Amino acid sequence: xxxxxNRLRLLNGNNYFLFLFxxxxxxxxxxxxxxxxxxxxxxxxxxxxxxxxxxNTSKVDSLxxxxxxxxxxxxxNGEEAYGTVKKxxxxxxxxxxxxxxxxxxNLEELEKSSSNKFLHxxxxxxxxxxxxxxxxxxxxxxxxxxxxxxxxxxxxxxKMSLDKPDVIVGPYVKSQLKEMAYYSKRKEVTMVNPxxxxxxxxxDNPNYIQLKPDLNQYYETIVNDVDEKYSPKDVYLIGLDxxxxxxxxxxxxxxxxxxxxxxxxxxxxxxxxxxxxKGETAFDTLFTKNTYKTKVIIIPNWSFKDENFxxxxxxxxxxxxxxxxxIVYGLPQVLLNSTKIGYNLFKRLNIRVAxxxxxxxxxxxxxxxxxxxxxxxxxxxxxxxxxYDGYDTMMFIGKNLKKYGxxxxxxxxxxxxxxxxxxxxxxxxVKDENIKNEELDKINYFENSKMNILGFHRNRFDKFK
Numbered sequence: 001x002x003x004x005x006n007r008l009r010l011l012n013g014n015n016y017f018l019f020l021f022x023x024x025x026x027x028x029x030x031x032x033x034x035x036x037x038x039x040x041x042x043x044x045x046x047x048x049x050x051x052x053x054x055x056n057t058s059k060v061d062s063l064x065x066x067x068x069x070x071x072x073x074x075x076x077n078g079e080e081a082y083g084t085v086k087k088x089x090x091x092x093x094x095x096x097x098x099x100x101x102x103x104x105x106n107l108e109e110l111e112k113s114s115s116n117k118f119l120h121x122x123x124x125x126x127x128x129x130x131x132x133x134x135x136x137x138x139x140x141x142x143x144x145x146x147x148x149x150x151x152x153x154x155x156x157x158x159k160m161s162l163d164k165p166d167v168i169v170g171p172y173v174k175s176q177l178k179e180m181a182y183y184s185k186r187k188e189v190t191m192v193n194p195x196x197x198x199x200x201x202x203x204d205n206p207n208y209i210q211l212k213p214d215l216n217q218y219y220e221t222i223v224n225d226v227d228e229k230y231s232p233k234d235v236y237l238i239g240l241d242x243x244x245x246x247x248x249x250x251x252x253x254x255x256x257x258x259x260x261x262x263x264x265x266x267x268x269x270x271x272x273x274x275x276x277x278k279g280e281t282a283f284d285t286l287f288t289k290n291t292y293k294t295k296v297i298i299i300p301n302w303s304f305k306d307e308n309f310x311x312x313x314x315x316x317x318x319x320x321x322x323x324x325x326x327i328v329y330g331l332p333q334v335l336l337n338s339t340k341i342g343y344n345l346f347k348r349l350n351i352r353v354a355x356x357x358x359x360x361x362x363x364x365x366x367x368x369x370x371x372x373x374x375x376x377x378x379x380x381x382x383x384x385x386x387x388y389d390g391y392d393t394m395m396f397i398g399k400n401l402k403k404y405g406x407x408x409x410x411x412x413x414x415x416x417x418x419x420x421x422x423x424x425x426x427x428x429x430v431k432d433e434n435i436k437n438e439e440l441d442k443i444n445y446f447e448n449s450k451m452n453i454l455g456f457h458r459n460r461f462d463k464f465k
Contacts, residue, residue: 082407082410083188083407084404084405084406084407084408084410084411085166085405085406085407086404086405086406087138087166087401087405087406088138089138089139089140090138090139090140090166090167090398090401090406091139091140091141091142091163091165091166091167092139092140092141092142092165092166092167092168092169092394092397093141093142093143093144093160093165093167093168093169094122094125094141094142094143094144094169094170095144095146095153095156095168095169095170095171095172095176095180096118096121096122096143096144096145096146096169096170096171096172097114097118097145097146097147097148097170097171097172097173098115098118098119098122098145098147099114099115099118099145099147099148114148116382117382117384117386118386120377120381120382120384120386120387120390121386121387121389121390122143122390123373123376123377123387123390124373124381124386124387124388124389124390124391124392124393124394125141125390125391125393125394126376127369127372127373127376127391128390128391128392128393128394128395128398129141129394129398131395132394132395132398132399135398135399135402137398137399137401137402139398139401142165144156144159146170146171146172146173146176148172148173151173151175151176153171153176153179153180157180157183160183164187164189165189166189166190166401166406167189167190167191167192167397167401167406168180168183168184168189168190168191168192169191169192169193169194169393169397170193170194170195172195172196174196174198174201177193177196177198177201178198178200178201181201181202181205181208184205184207184208185202185204185205185207185208188207189207190207190209190406190407190408190409191207191208191209192209192211192393192396192397193208193209193210193211193212194211194212194389194390194393195212195389196212197210197212197213197214197215197217197447198210198214199214199216199429201445202444202445203444204442204443204444205443205444205445206409206410206428206443206445206446208445208446209409209426209445209446209447210445210446210447210448211393211396211422211424211448212356212448213356213447213448213449213450213451214447215302216251216255217356217447217449217451218302218331218354218356218451219251219252219255219300219354220255220259221354221451221452221453222252222298222300222329222354222453223252223255223256223259224259225329225352225354225453226256226296226298226329227256227259227260230294230296230327231264232256232260232263232264232265232266233264233267234290234293234294234295234296235266235267235296235297235298236266236267236268236269236286236295236296236297236298237249237252237253237266237267237268237269237298237300238269238271238297238298238299238313239268239269239270239271239299239300239301240270240271240272240273240309241270241271241272241273245270245301246270248300248301249268249300251300252266252298252300253265253266253268266298269283269286271283271313273309276309276312276313276316277312281316281320282313282316282320283316283317283320283321284320286320287320287321287322287324291322291324294324294325294326294327295321295324295325295326295327296326296327296329297317297326297327297328297329298328298329298330299313299314299328299329299330300330300331301330301331301334302331302333302334303333303334304333304334304337306334307334307338307340310330310334310335310338310341311338311340311341314328314341314345314349314351315345317349318344318345318348318349325350326348326349326350327349327350327352328349328350328351328352329351329352329353329354330351330352330353330354331353331354332353332354332355332357332454335351335353336353336355336461337383337384343456343459346456346461347456350455350456351455351456352453352454352455352456352464353453353454353455353461354451354452354453354454355451355452355453355454355461356422356448356450356451356452357385357389357421357422357452358421358423358452358454358463359385359388359420359421360462361460363420365420366388366420369381369387369388369391369420373387385421388420388421388422389421389422391419391420391421392419392420392421392422395419396417396419396422396424400412409426409446412426413426413427413428413446414426414427416450422448422450423450423452424448424450425448425449425450426446426447426448426449427446427447427448427449428443428444428445428446429443429444429445429446429447430442430443430444431444452464
């Protein structure tokens, strides 16, 4: 049975926005209730499976982690070593920044707020719970409102202490994540961060799982793809003349040189901001040399604060390149979400994006999810993909809890799992000094390392081979 604390069900004929208003403005009756009470249900006895230890004769490479794929003995031995607990019923606590106390003057304000995307995430969780229930997986979820600007973590922790959960999901803000990561380490509770990647949040805490790759993973994915296909002499790192941009370009250069000893450096092309906006040319010297060769350009900016720079750079490249073939690599935060950068630039500049997500609209399971989402909320999932992330996060937790127990992260590392919008390949994050000393069991945290290169093809971004 799947149970949810204070779960609100939609009635037939309700409008999605009325649903949002009901959740946000009548929180005392909804999922945001701060009552510390749990839903009433009969808890079955838990059990831990113990098996005799078996000698492990497999060799472990310093850069590869053991896989449990079709290796039952590893799993059984691991259950004793890692202290995983298998149960008939699990409790998962979600800390989501709904912002239940926000006030909105109209429906448009509500739709544009951050509350909207987290409500989409929550609905995705609900749909996953329905599927897990059909598979006989017993889960109770408790949902706490953890506002972005109001730190209520101490209050939430006090409620958790009444009945320690098996898994914690969230919160969203870095400071709150850090505090909750310490709690998960002290209480030995598995914690899943589905939204952000912060390398400094968890320290020596194998209970912490980061589902989004950090920025270094994006950079390494781009560099690996570029180095596999092109000569470094034809690769140009693009940035403005400031410390912020130069640090990023230097990071890419370091990754390239570390991966390829003794090869040429990438070209670095520093742009003056005024030349992008007012000058007749910004890339004149780039396109006057070796005009017969394909130019590979990397723009490593991530933040939406750089949207104007990225758009201006792409526009100028498109104008100045003439008939030369150009391939531009970048990051998804701006390239896949900007309202300024259109299909024309995607196509003419052969834009490729490193992304940890990939949603195939043609996939039957994705189509089915959209229909189910619409029946529940009377709207379709929005382009930010939070609805799919909610579904994927809950399915990831539920399926692995059932199969491996409360410390499932140890048993699935280096074994890829595919969901609607996310592919998850967990690897242990180990500090550099511990790697040098071959102390690979000293785990900092677990992180998802699965990345894709998406290329623009037939008016959509698809996996690029």
